[in-house]
Amino acid sequence: xxxxxxxxxxxxxxxxTGSRFLxxxxxxxxxxVDAGLYQGGRELRRRNWDPFPVAPGRLSSxxxxxxxxxxxxxxxxxxxxxxEGPVVCTPDTATLAxxxxxxxxxxxxxxxxxxxxxxxxxxxxxxxxxxxxxxxxTIRHLAPTAFGVRTSVGPQAQATLEPAxxxxxxxxxxxxxxxxxxxxxxxxxxxxxxxLAPPAPPPAASTLVLESTYGDRRHPPPExxxxxxxVKRTIGRGGSVLIxxxxxxxxxxxxxxxxxxEKGGEIPRVPIFIDSPxxxxxxxxxRRALHESSPQLRDEHAGPxxxxxxxxxxxxxxxxxxERLNRPSQPCIVISASGMATGGRVVxxxxxxxxNPRDCVVLTGYQAPGTRGRDLIEGVRHLKMYGRYxxxxxxxxxxxxxxVHADADELVAWVGSAETLPRTVYVVHGEQSSSxxxxxxxxxxxxxxxxxxxxxxxxxxx
Numbered sequence: 001x002x003x004x005x006x007x008x009x010x011x012x013x014x015x016x017t018g019s020r021f022l023x024x025x026x027x028x029x030x031x032x033v034d035a036g037l038y039q040g041g042r043e044l045r046r047r048n049w050d051p052f053p054v055a056p057g058r059l060s061s062x063x064x065x066x067x068x069x070x071x072x073x074x075x076x077x078x079x080x081x082x083x084e085g086p087v088v089c090t091p092d093t094a095t096l097a098x099x100x101x102x103x104x105x106x107x108x109x110x111x112x113x114x115x116x117x118x119x120x121x122x123x124x125x126x127x128x129x130x131x132x133x134x135x136x137x138t139i140r141h142l143a144p145t146a147f148g149v150r151t152s153v154g155p156q157a158q159a160t161l162e163p164a165x166x167x168x169x170x171x172x173x174x175x176x177x178x179x180x181x182x183x184x185x186x187x188x189x190x191x192x193x194x195x196l197a198p199p200a201p202p203p204a205a206s207t208l209v210l211e212s213t214y215g216d217r218r219h220p221p222p223e224x225x226x227x228x229x230x231v232k233r234t235i236g237r238g239g240s241v242l243i244x245x246x247x248x249x250x251x252x253x254x255x256x257x258x259x260x261x262e263k264g265g266e267i268p269r270v271p272i273f274i275d276s277p278x279x280x281x282x283x284x285x286x287r288r289a290l291h292e293s294s295p296q297l298r299d300e301h302a303g304p305x306x307x308x309x310x311x312x313x314x315x316x317x318x319x320x321x322x323e324r325l326n327r328p329s330q331p332c333i334v335i336s337a338s339g340m341a342t343g344g345r346v347v348x349x350x351x352x353x354x355x356n357p358r359d360c361v362v363l364t365g366y367q368a369p370g371t372r373g374r375d376l377i378e379g380v381r382h383l384k385m386y387g388r389y390x391x392x393x394x395x396x397x398x399x400x401x402x403x404v405h406a407d408a409d410e411l412v413a414w415v416g417s418a419e420t421l422p423r424t425v426y427v428v429h430g431e432q433s434s435s436x437x438x439x440x441x442x443x444x445x446x447x448x449x450x451x452x453x454x455x456x457x458x459x460x461x462x
């Protein structure tokens with residue numbers, strides 16, 4: 001006789017990264033929903049090196065909600081350690097995840113090499129978490145699945161993906177085991193995303209696993225002049241603007257806003273350097289979605305993607321050109337990944353530009369605790385990079401307008417829009433205070449049982 005299905009929280013419990021949720025269908029079938037990397041402080045990042053609690057070879061499949069690293073970046077570890085099943089995701093997620101995983105593996109290898117050359121690692125020799133070969137093998141497991149198509153993910157389990165409106169290809173995942181149904185929000189988009197259509201109401205289910213990145217706050221009213229003012233001030237004093245930006249979705253939105261500001265005469269025309277190979281590849285994916293009339297895109301807003309060539313944009317592909325941007329020869333704007341300054345080329349630019357009071361660093365989204373981006377927002381006077389401390393003398397400007405995460409009001413409204421409210425909501429993927437605040441609102445305003453689970457907690461699925 002089949003036992004009750006069990007849900008285990010293997011990540012994103014009490015923290016905003018490392019999404020990993022295990023569904024045991026009660027009949028030897030194990031489905032993992034999301035396989036994300038932990039990001040942020042050292043203690044969190046160390047979890048990426050811990051053995052996975054279940055032998056990866058026992059997993060029937062992995063269902064991925066979207067391509068961001070904190071939802072896909074652990075996949076190569078699973079494949080390297082024996083996972084052989086499909087990674088079920090939307091076609092756009094498969095395309096973007098291939099870009100993200102190749103970039104992540106390259107950065108892992110580069111960081112290990114820099115640590116070896118600089119001698120600042122505690123490990124002898126420093127090793128990457130996984131290699132480019134691991135990433136390539138993982139990409140072969142990606143199984144593109146269209147929205148709305150129910151597919152088998154285990155002996156008793158089926159999964160269906162529905163649009164989440166967060167980034168291109170992002171999905172809400174519905175996992176069904178007989179008459180049991182659990183919905184995973186993934187990262188939920190905002191009703192007013194500049195490019196993507198809003199998510200549909202949540203599918204009916206007794207159990208909902210809900211993100212809470214902004215679970216304790218509302219997005220402030222947009223301040224469209226904030227970016228323009230920062231650019232004008234910086235260029236006026238002969239400095240350059242450095243914008244750490246996530247390569248997937250965020251770089252596109254920043255470019256569209258710069259285009260709007262320049263067309264309106266609100267900022268001067270200066271060279272804009274996109275120093276992120278991953279962002280360049282992602283931009284091509286978004287443009288292809290526009291040309292193919294993807295139903296995920298808002299028709300009225302996506303058109304300007306084809307006008308970005310009107311900007312004085314320079315695409316930086318090789319490391320030598322990137323290195324020259326550490327000391328720009330003229331005032332300019334540099335957009336580089338990663339968005340929280342946890343790695344990538346942007347760290348080199350920060351190391352050179354933070355000491356310069358003429359320059360400006362513009363942060364464009366959520367900054368997790370323990371990241372350099374969060375430290376900059378909180379006003380640190382020094383940042384550690386590559387084994388040494390760098391003084392922070394550049395201007396730092398935080399512009400939350402670019403966030404594509406639903407805020408607390410939008411999350412509550414989304415849950416409340418369900419035709420039938422879930423019996424239990426598990427609030428995950430948020431700082432502890434954010435998750436607890438959202439759980440309290442869900443109970444007070446919607447009358448549902450809302451719980452903030454602990455890491456490795458196991459619960460029955462009704």
